[in-house]
Amino acid sequence: QASSELAGLKVLISAGPTREPLDPVRYITNRSSGKMGYALAEAAINMGADVTLVSGPVQLAAPAQARLIQVETAAQMYAAVLAEADSHAIYIGAAAVADYSPVPAPEKLKKHAGASTLVLHKTQDILAAVAALTPPPFTVGFAAETENLTEYALGKLQDKKLAMIAANWVGKAEGGFDRDQNALQVFWPTGQKALAMTDKSLLAQQLLSLIAEHFYNTMP
Numbered sequence: 001q002a003s004s005e006l007a008g009l010k011v012l013i014s015a016g017p018t019r020e021p022l023d024p025v026r027y028i029t030n031r032s033s034g035k036m037g038y039a040l041a042e043a044a045i046n047m048g049a050d051v052t053l054v055s056g057p058v059q060l061a062a063p064a065q066a067r068l069i070q071v072e073t074a075a076q077m078y079a080a081v082l083a084e085a086d087s088h089a090i091y092i093g094a095a096a097v098a099d100y101s102p103v104p105a106p107e108k109l110k111k112h113a114g115a116s117t118l119v120l121h122k123t124q125d126i127l128a129a130v131a132a133l134t135p136p137p138f139t140v141g142f143a144a145e146t147e148n149l150t151e152y153a154l155g156k157l158q159d160k161k162l163a164m165i166a167a168n169w170v171g172k173a174e175g176g177f178d179r180d181q182n183a184l185q186v187f188w189p190t191g192q193k194a195l196a197m198t199d200k201s202l203l204a205q206q207l208l209s210l211i212a213e214h215f216y217n218t219m220p
């Protein structure tokens, strides 16, 4: 649905998974398809925004009018998002960024007798870094949870000093990773709103309308 709610605004969106190499042939990743982030990019364009989409590896075509920046690892996504964030009014972190990453081995790891141990290092938090910019863009995070949705989402909203967070259940029968539909519980420092299970395209429009409303309310 075309509207002008985001007319003239530059919106930066991250989407998809990251891929953390173990060696030249193996990597660690997650179940994100990119559908939620790409739906947000499409909907933001339809609402008049100028969209930059930073995407991990996905099997989706980006909207023709989006400026697409393709990345693979969490470190690359961090660098790409931080290079763009201060020139955008709104940042939405819909990507499923790896929290931990191995130091990749230069050659293919060999098989040995017995178990193997993997050492993982914490990645840098992209959302927290964007929200700490001065001035920050209107920063919207996602929270993917299998338990304690409200408590964990509110923790992330506060700890990362976000303007808003969209929480979704993952690992359930409906919604979350890779599904065409999703539901969101959206929190901001003074309120919350439930967006019921529906196609990610419609849900993206609903979330962006809420973001536009709050963005204009918090403008100095």
Ligand code: PMT
Binding pocket: 016, 031, 032, 033, 034, 035, 036, 037, 074, 093, 094, 095, 096, 097, 098, 099, 123, 124, 125, 126, 127, 128, 140, 141, 142, 143, 144, 145, 156, 168, 170, 176, 177, 178, 179
């Ligand atoms: O891509 P789909 O298949 O359509 O699935 C959609 C989705 C489930 C991936 C999406 O709706 C979603 O929830 N995205 C966030 C997934 C996630 O990594 O959530 P989290 O609760 O682990 O992270 C919280 C927030 O911190 C997220 O906005 C994430 O982008 C951000 N983050 C996390 C780690 C990191 N190093 N930097 C970050 O910015």
